[in-house]
Amino acid sequence: MLRILIPGGAGQVGTVLARRFHAQGHEVTVLSRYPRNMQWRTLPWDGESAGAWAHLLDNTDVVINLAGRSVDCRYTRANRAQILRSRLDSTRILGQCIATAKTPPRLWLNASTATIYRHSLDEDQDDIWGELGGDEANAPSTWRFSIDVATQWEDTFFAARTPHTRKVALRSAMTMSPDKGGVFDVLSKLARFGLGGTVGSGNQYVSWIHHRDFTRAVDFLIEREDLEGAVNLSSPNPLPYRDFMKTLRGAWGQSIGLPATEWMLEIAAFFLRTESELVLKSRRVIPTRLLHAGFEFQFSDWQDAAQHLVADAR
Numbered sequence: 001m002l003r004i005l006i007p008g009g010a011g012q013v014g015t016v017l018a019r020r021f022h023a024q025g026h027e028v029t030v031l032s033r034y035p036r037n038m039q040w041r042t043l044p045w046d047g048e049s050a051g052a053w054a055h056l057l058d059n060t061d062v063v064i065n066l067a068g069r070s071v072d073c074r075y076t077r078a079n080r081a082q083i084l085r086s087r088l089d090s091t092r093i094l095g096q097c098i099a100t101a102k103t104p105p106r107l108w109l110n111a112s113t114a115t116i117y118r119h120s121l122d123e124d125q126d127d128i129w130g131e132l133g134g135d136e137a138n139a140p141s142t143w144r145f146s147i148d149v150a151t152q153w154e155d156t157f158f159a160a161r162t163p164h165t166r167k168v169a170l171r172s173a174m175t176m177s178p179d180k181g182g183v184f185d186v187l188s189k190l191a192r193f194g195l196g197g198t199v200g201s202g203n204q205y206v207s208w209i210h211h212r213d214f215t216r217a218v219d220f221l222i223e224r225e226d227l228e229g230a231v232n233l234s235s236p237n238p239l240p241y242r243d244f245m246k247t248l249r250g251a252w253g254q255s256i257g258l259p260a261t262e263w264m265l266e267i268a269a270f271f272l273r274t275e276s277e278l279v280l281k282s283r284r285v286i287p288t289r290l291l292h293a294g295f296e297f298q299f300s301d302w303q304d305a306a307q308h309l310v311a312d313a314r
Helices: 012-023 052-059 077-100 141-159 183-192 211-223 241-252 262-271 288-292 302-313
Strands: 003-007 027-032 041-044 062-065 107-111 166-172 174-176 208-210 229-233
Touching: 003 012, 003 052, 012 027, 012 174, 012 211, 027 052, 052 077, 062 077, 077 107, 077 141, 107 141, 107 211, 141 166, 166 211, 174 183, 174 211, 183 241, 183 302, 208 211, 208 302, 211 229, 229 288, 241 302
Parallel strands: 003 027, 003 062, 027 041, 062 107, 107 166, 166 229, 174 208
Antiparallel strands: none
């Protein structure tokens, strides 16, 4: 049995992980600003300071930090500050608490994002030779902001002085699960109501990972003590948005998918209080380090994954 602490674990990804660990018989504790009654223990945390939970680190095997304000919002000045500060503050204080623990956790997994790579239509971006973004010509400020957040987040994580704790930054693609309110749920609603057609050129790549492979990859990283640094958590087969949505529509039995130009998407994003970057930026990410280490995906192709997810959602 492992003792696992998941700061920021009350969201979709945290719930997917906590549910799996709990089913495996591990002792799970989730830290959240808004703790809920779950099958596992949940404790309050403001994400900024050490709390009463800090003593738990002396008996914890694995820390998985997912804390950070949602990026599904308009990138106003205030929201940008909260998105950045929530990630850096939570990571920094966790590093300080781990550094002063008498028996620190042997592994610290910290959330990152596949958005850290450049907008790529031409070639795959992996976790060995991939090109970080931020310098693309004509990239919107929202894209540069997202990359800057990811870069500072990882810098803060790796700067923490925790010599007795192995550290891995999880550069995750979109985690697809049938849970309500997750990204798969949102995209499915578009597909089912005939709105999930091509957006923009449709050539932009979508990187994704099935929730079962996500949790299995985390298990794999816990077991493989030789892996540290940045690791991509994504299917080895990203695909263009037009094909991604066509496959999803097919899984739901919907043949119609109304297209949307970029200007139409910008208007919709404004009224939905989100950003078009989440759809228009091409994320062509592959998990080379996982593959080289021998990890085998259960759902490497989107068609199989989409059909499985739709069946679960039904």
